[in-house]
Amino acid sequence: MTATPPAGRPGRPRSEQTHQAILEATQEVLREVGYGGLSLDEIARRAKVGKRTIYRWWSSKGALVAEAFREDAARRHPTVDTGTVHGDLVSYLSALFSDVSSPGKKAALSSMMAEAQTGGDFAADFDQFIEDRRTLVRDLLERGVRRGEIAPDTDLDLSVDVLFGVFWYRVLTGDRPLDPAVAHALVAGLLQATRPA
Known part of the structure; x- marks a missing residue:
């Protein structure tokens, strides 16, 4: 092929x-x-x-790195459908958190984020990588809205920010865990705040 x-x-x-x-x-x-x-x-x-x-x-070099990470992310974190938005989000985040705990992965992501902030050629490639991940999670949330598990007036972009905000904060500071327990707590908090009236 x-x-x-x-x-x-x-x-x-x-x-x-x-x-x-x-x-x-x-x-x-x-x-x-x-x-x-x-x-x-x-x-x-x-x-x-x-x-x-x-x-x-x-x-x-930036285009190569961005494709390498997009391909790796798509392979390691495919779209999931467990039947509930809670299960979908916990499954996705647990896999993501486990992956970033592999040797060198957190440092690699931190270096990519740092390079993207310089505004060089890599910034656009990295933005697309980030947007692909955001779209995947937003799709999971939209499915939750359609199932009646999330209030229809929920700001889904802000919800994505909440989920990835914790992820990137802990990647960049490096001193707090990213594990399934964090995934469960994060998802529980978000769904508590966005559940239908």
Whole structure:
């Protein structure tokens, strides 16, 4: 199975195996050294490809990192449907919190957030990564509204902010746990505040 290069970027169809090897190597290096220390030379070495292959398929280091994290997030945190909004949110957040506890993941995310705040080329790529995650959680909340589990006048964007606000605060400060107990407490508090009258 092969994938074609991005629109407007001529070249041979790319090997899906090579594509995946590059994304996995990017994840590895990022967890070890953070965004600032990320080297395309090292990614190419680990993926066993030429650096020109990376440049052919990605327009920048930021585009590569963003795709690597989007692909990893989609694989690790697929859309869930447990039958209740409580179950959906707890399932998603528990998986997210467990993932970020893996070695180097929290530091990698912190370095990406720091780089995005500089306003450089990576900012737009990172914003899209964040927006994809927000959309997934907002969809879970909208399903809760349709089921009658969440009040229809609930500010869903603010609710997403509440859930991810705790996540990012604890990622960036690094001194408080992110575990299933936190996921349960966070979801319980949000649903208590947004339940129908």
